[in-house]
Amino acid sequence: MKELTEVLKDWEAVIGLEVHAELTTLNTKMFCSCPIEFGAEPNTHTCPVCLGMPGALPVPNKAAIESILLAGFATNCDIEKHTMFYRKGYFYPDMAKNFQTTQGPKAFCMRGHLDLEVGGKGATERVDIEKDVDGGYVAHVGITRIHMEEDAGKMTHLGGAEGRIDGAERSLVDYNRAGTPLIELVTEPDLRTPEEARLFMQKLRQIYLALGISDCSMEEGSLRADGNVSLRPRGSKELGVKTELKNINSFKNLHDGLAYEIRRQAEVLESGGVIRQETRHWEPGAKRTIVMRVKETADDYRMFPDPDLAPFDLSDEFIENVRVKLPELPDAKRARFMAEYGLPKYDAGEIAGDALAAALFEEAAQGVDAAVAKKVANLVINDLSAWVNANSSSFADERIQPTSIATIAVLLADDTISSKQGKEVLAAVLDEGADPKEYVEAHGMQQTTDTGAIEAMVDELMTANPDKVEAYRGGKKGLQGFFMGQVMKQMGGQGNPKLISQIVTEKLEG
Ligand code: ADP
Ligand code: MG
Ligand code: ZN
Secondary structure, X not given: OOOHHHHHHHEEEEEEEEEEEEOOOOOEOOOOOOEOOXXXXXXXXOOOOOOOOOOOOOOOOHHHHHHHHHHHHHOOOEEOOOOOEEEEEOOOOOOOOOEEEEEOOOOOEEEEEEEEEEOHHHHHHOOOOOOOOOOOEEEEEEEEEEEEEEOOOEEEEEOOHHHOOOOOOEEEEEHHHOOOEEEEEEXXXXXXXXXXXXXXXXXXHHHHXXXXXXXXXXXXXXXXXXXXXXXXXXXXXXXXXXXEEEEEOOHHHHHHHHHHHHHHHHHHHHOOOOOOOXXXXXXXXXXXEEEEEEOOOOOOOOXXXXXOOOOOOOOXXXXXXXXXXXXXXXHHHHHXXXXXXXXXXXXXXXXXXXXXXXXXXXXXXXXXXXXXXXHHHHHHHHHHHHHHHHOOOOOOOOOOOHHHHHHHHHHHHOOOOOHHHHHHHHHHHHHHOOOHHHHHHHOOHHHHHOHHHHHHHHHHHHHHOHHHHHHHHOXXXXXXXXXXXXXXXXXXXXXOHHHHHHHHHHHHHO
């Protein structure tokens, strides 16, 4: 197979995503009051409604509708006041009702869009667009709709290969997840590269997290995507036949699965074959996609309006009450961090994309100048992220005290400690609960900026090496390095190089 960049010279990839998010932060399911809880004892969170018992009547969860409207506002959608739930025919034991309650032609949210800023190496995947001075570009992605539906239960197949149903001896079903509210966002076929698809998913995750409507755990499946992709010759406006990669559960898999599928389709087309409309599965281990099922005819789900659920007529007041709850979104936060704290775009974006990191940053950078704010940002993006990952913790961990972070940032900004020492102080603060100022004093770190001490050391060295001083003054400027090295050595590598270099030069120049 050809490389992706080679393929994209002749073919235009057309990609559309369907992204499912479970509204895991809600207390109860979509149409009943059973709690939503991941990992609970199987079948302990069920009732006649989510088990589909005859005669049980569903009641829509108001908080879930508020959540989907928030998602709609955040993605620039129109809110549909007159919408309703439909029954979609379904036959599989993970849904006891034998139909899924979902939405028909009109969803709660219609016609939205998100803009993606594509930069860095990923931007090179897009060959047909002019790049800005930094090599990046903006991609405009239309959102067809966001609709509400309910999730199915979870099946476990025993005795077969790799937990698959084929060849299994027994299958177990857990209905705890059945009836969990799910929102599905469908994009227009506007994405053109695997990198754009990856960035879209990432941006959407950041938005949903900022809205607080889902925990968006891709490992636990509360955020997952289907990637639809087709190719067409460059210049053509017609859509090609697409294949669909189902249930992608990581950004990397979404990128790599689509990239593989584009290369595979190109090979088929270039050797005179045709693409069949089919659902495929990306196998990250084997690095390939395999056929799951071929779509022979249009799906016939026998959709019809659910007679148990009255159509909605959302009031302006209800919609407005949701709209005012819209929090500051990552893009707006990034712009504010740049304006208010003088952060570079990259730093501002990294922090604004994570609500907890942003909250920590703002607390620590309260009232500081831009130089200190930049140091706080460095600590959050590099050292603290690494610590949070290593400890499987979060930026809300109480061992991360904003005031201590601010203190370390000040010590770094005024060159009292080097960045290497900063890491040491931070580790002591996080892992041993040390006070940063006390730690710096106890470990003699501040002497590194004690100009008097450095001057005395340089004087002593010059007296001991008169020949070298003379040679330097005779033009051998490289000897500055000798004196610097000696001072650094005497200070056990803890000295502030900028300051030492400055003092050594001054003294040698006499
Ligand atoms: P399906 O009926 O197979 O689910 P839809 O028309 O509902 O297809 O579209 C599903 C997703 O696939 C959407 O995100 C849409 O933008 C995308 N899509 C539709 N047609 C194509 C195509 N030819 N190539 C790539 N993506 C497509
Ligand atoms: Mg589909
Ligand atoms: Zn229930």
